[in-house]
Amino acid sequence: MSIKFFSRQADGSASLSKVKPFTFPGGEHHLRLPDQPEAPAFARVTGCDVNDLAVLGLWADWAHQTGFPAVAHLPYLPAARADRGAPFGAQVYANLVNALSLDEVIVFDPHSPVAPELINNVRVVESTEVICERVIPSGYEAILAPDAGAVHRAQQVSDAAGLPLFTASKTRDFATGKLTGFEAPVGLPASGRILIVDDICDGGGTFMGLASALQVPASRLDLWVSHGIFSGRAPALREYFGNIWTTDSHDGAFNSEVGANVVELTPYL
Ligand SMILES: O=P(O)(O)OC[C@H]1O[C@H](OP(=O)(O)OP(=O)(O)O)[C@H](O)[C@@H]1O
Numbered sequence: 001m002s003i004k005f006f007s008r009q010a011d012g013s014a015s016l017s018k019v020k021p022f023t024f025p026g027g028e029h030h031l032r033l034p035d036q037p038e039a040p041a042f043a044r045v046t047g048c049d050v051n052d053l054a055v056l057g058l059w060a061d062w063a064h065q066t067g068f069p070a071v072a073h074l075p076y077l078p079a080a081r082a083d084r085g086a087p088f089g090a091q092v093y094a095n096l097v098n099a100l101s102l103d104e105v106i107v108f109d110p111h112s113p114v115a116p117e118l119i120n121n122v123r124v125v126e127s128t129e130v131i132c133e134r135v136i137p138s139g140y141e142a143i144l145a146p147d148a149g150a151v152h153r154a155q156q157v158s159d160a161a162g163l164p165l166f167t168a169s170k171t172r173d174f175a176t177g178k179l180t181g182f183e184a185p186v187g188l189p190a191s192g193r194i195l196i197v198d199d200i201c202d203g204g205g206t207f208m209g210l211a212s213a214l215q216v217p218a219s220r221l222d223l224w225v226s227h228g229i230f231s232g233r234a235p236a237l238r239e240y241f242g243n244i245w246t247t248d249s250h251d252g253a254f255n256s257e258v259g260a261n262v263v264e265l266t267p268y269l
Helices: 050-065 089-098 128-134 148-161 205-214 234-239
Strands: 003-008 014-016 020-023 029-032 039-045 071-073 104-108 122-125 142-145 165-167 169-172 179-183 194-201 221-228 244-247 261-263
Touching: 003 050, 029 050, 039 050, 050 089, 128 148, 128 244, 142 148, 148 165, 148 194, 169 205, 179 205, 194 205, 205 221, 205 234
Parallel strands: 039 071, 071 104, 104 122, 142 165, 142 194, 194 221, 221 244, 244 261
Antiparallel strands: 003 014, 003 039, 020 029, 169 179
């Protein structure tokens, strides 16, 4: 399970709640409530375990029954990447989230606008601020979007940081998920460090294929991904990138074989 509850303190700050989820012998989830009353602040779900969504619904019901709004941090919006085709994963997961009667659902850098548009009471937090505060100060000459779909977020970082933007291209067979080719952009700076900006790293094939096409050494190439799933061959990313940056939106971010710098998102949501 990857769900945590936070309660509001008298000074306005939020701290870990004493509410504890448990599972009945029959398999149903439930909540053990604190002896002393507390004010629910928000619940945070990382990753996409649907059991967490059931527990989130229980917490939301308790928050409403005690007279508080139910605010959820869902920084990794489940199935945001399944934004087309059949089955339409983004819609199915949106139906689950919407059934929980949440008053606010805060998501971080979703794959495309499709999935958040399906969620009731959603607030989208872009990645620009966290990248500019936490990553850009280490010094770059250029921002690189790995494909056309990543240009919007990379453009925002490029504009905010005052760095030139370059766009590569990749082709993927949506039905099989297989990557079939990469093209490096022309005119990349010949010296200085380059930051690739994208939303998700799953197995890392996109970024290893792109780094190979760029022929830029690891000492000059860093990677930012808002959501680090880091599955399969992802540890091999270390051969291609000097620094890998991500957030704590998904538990995969802490894959020690990848060794990413993991930024805590809560202060930005
Ligand atoms: O680590 P990997 O396994 O290579 O996956 C990561 C890539 O996959 C996603 O894009 P995707 O190709 O799904 O984008 P699309 O919506 O344009 O098909 C994501 O935006 C990354 O670019």
